[in-house]
Amino acid sequence: MFWKEKTLNEMSPDEWESLCDRCGKCCTLKLHDEISDDIYDTSVVCKLFNIKKCECNDYNNRMKYVKDCIKLSPSNINELEWLPETCAYKIISEGGELFDWHHLISGSYDSVHETKNSVITNNVVSEENVKDDDYEDYITKKIIKL
Numbered sequence: 001m002f003w004k005e006k007t008l009n010e011m012s013p014d015e016w017e018s019l020c021d022r023c024g025k026c027c028t029l030k031l032h033d034e035i036s037d038d039i040y041d042t043s044v045v046c047k048l049f050n051i052k053k054c055e056c057n058d059y060n061n062r063m064k065y066v067k068d069c070i071k072l073s074p075s076n077i078n079e080l081e082w083l084p085e086t087c088a089y090k091i092i093s094e095g096g097e098l099f100d101w102h103h104l105i106s107g108s109y110d111s112v113h114e115t116k117n118s119v120i121t122n123n124v125v126s127e128e129n130v131k132d133d134d135y136e137d138y139i140t141k142k143i144i145k146l
Helices: 013-019 059-065 088-093 132-138
Strands: 028-032 038-045 139-145
Touching: 013 088, 028 132, 028 139, 038 132, 132 139
Parallel strands: none
Antiparallel strands: 028 038, 038 139
16 A cells, blocks of 8 residues: 555656556546636547547657646646546545545456446547537536636
């Protein structure tokens, strides 16, 4: 249980990566309303997201192909207010406990999907199949007001 013994900064790259719950929630497009300053989540996923596998098709090179992809790190995790409350990185950074469905607890990568805590349980669609002007039609919820 390295996540209980180490801070995020102390984790090795492999430990850091294994902490990801593989929910895909950070891969959905977020919309910022510049008038109200609200941020909305959508059911539109990044063009590199594999909906069947719930993972990035080119994780190691994603920053090269998706200019606004944000690489999570110990230094920015607390600044990303749009991360879901279920995000393991966020939970650990705040001193909380991982959910029972997290693969490091359950022993199965499928439990995040079985408990409906991933994007593949929603009606997600790739941004390649949605016109930019139609993103608002895919809003699922308001996340925060800046």
